[in-house]
Each structure stands twice: as structure tokens, then as C-alpha cells.
Amino acid sequence: MSTAPNTAAADPTAAAAAGAADRALRKVFDTEARTALEQALAHGETGERPAEWDAGPDEPLTWRVRIRHEIRAATQAALEAALAEPDRGSGETETAEEPQEPRYPTLEAFVIEFLGPIIARRQVGQGRGLVWCPEWWRHAEAVARLMALWEAWEFARLDGGSAMSSWWTIHCDAQLVVLMNGEDGPFHLCRPERHGGTPPPLACNPVPPDWWG
Numbered sequence: 001m002s003t004a005p006n007t008a009a010a011d012p013t014a015a016a017a018a019g020a021a022d023r024a025l026r027k028v029f030d031t032e033a034r035t036a037l038e039q040a041l042a043h044g045e046t047g048e049r050p051a052e053w054d055a056g057p058d059e060p061l062t063w064r065v066r067i068r069h070e071i072r073a074a075t076q077a078a079l080e081a082a083l084a085e086p087d088r089g090s091g092e093t094e095t096a097e098e099p100q101e102p103r104y105p106t107l108e109a110f111v112i113e114f115l116g117p118i119i120a121r122r123q124v125g126q127g128r129g130l131v132w133c134p135e136w137w138r139h140a141e142a143v144a145r146l147m148a149l150w151e152a153w154e155f156a157r158l159d160g161g162s163a164m165s166s167w168w169t170i171h172c173d174a175q176l177v178v179l180m181n182g183e184d185g186p187f188h189l190c191r192p193e194r195h196g197g198t199p200p201p202l203a204c205n206p207v208p209p210d211w212w213g
Helices: 012-043 063-083 085-094 107-118 140-159 163-179
Strands: none
Touching: 107 140, 140 163
């Protein structure tokens, strides 16, 4: 059973209201209909109807008609409540929490205050083993990869739970494998104690104007 109008797809607000109405209606319908049917079964189809179902002298109702009236009233109440939901949601948006500031304000602070002191590796350098360049900021690839590490760390810190463990195994470990590769990584010309140069970047010729059609 769905109460969504045909115009809901074209109007996001109407779609949200219709969806909320459908959810509210299902909940109210389940409760009201179950109660009405249980009362009908308890009194029997030909027995006395419950006193609370009396409609008064002007409108005698059978039990089946009374059930339909109960459901109709529940439907109307659910729709009215659902139409008010978008307004309540917009109010909640206005009072949303402000974004939290990062723990480390800059990439330099993240590398010097956190990553550098906590990572310990046996380094060789100059084309062998593992190597880290003390002037990492001279390497464009290293800056880009470390920037991604920093941003991922800040998000993991706020997420909590196992997010930080995932940061280590999925992000940090994978990035350090590339960054500290002494044979062909971005620091392979360097030594642990000094910067030795930067590898040449990838050659990228301009794309002809009509290449993409």
C-alpha cells in the first residue's frame, strides 16, 4: 500500500512528504487495523459490537464500515503529520553542528609532529632498500600522497571505531610502500640524511585539439 502521489517524482519536497506519509501510514494502519480486527473477532460477526464503536442515532454503522472509518481517519492523520516533516527537517539542518577543526592545521604539522616521529624503518637509500627524504616537501608526488594521508587521518580520527585501524592498513601502509621504495620511488635519489634530487616527471605531450572528437 502506498500513498505517494504521481507528482512526487517531479517534486523532491512532495516525494519526501509522500515517503514519510507512507511510512507513518503503515505504522498507524498496522496498529489501528490490528486493534479493530481483534475487537471484531472477539465479539463475533453477529454479536454485540463494542460500546466505543457506537456512532450515535444519526449514523448507525456496521463493524466493517466502522473499520473503514478508523483506517480513513488514520490515513488522514498520517498525511497531515508527514506534510509537516520537511519543515522540521529544515529546522534541524539550520542547527547542525559546526565542522570540527583538523587536529593538525597544515600538512607540514602532520608530517613533522605525527608521521615522522612515529614511523621507524631501517633505511639504506641511493637505490637500495627503504629511504625517506628529510626534505620531502621538494618532491611533488610525496606532497600529494602525504596530503591524501593527512586528510584520511583526520576523517578516521573523527569516525572512531575501527576507522583508524583501516587508515593504517589501507592508507598509510600502502602509501609508505611507494614513498619509501629505495629502488624506484620518489625518494630513490636521496639518502636518509639529505636530499639528493627528484626523479624526472612523466612525459605528457599536449593532446591534439581534435583528438577527443
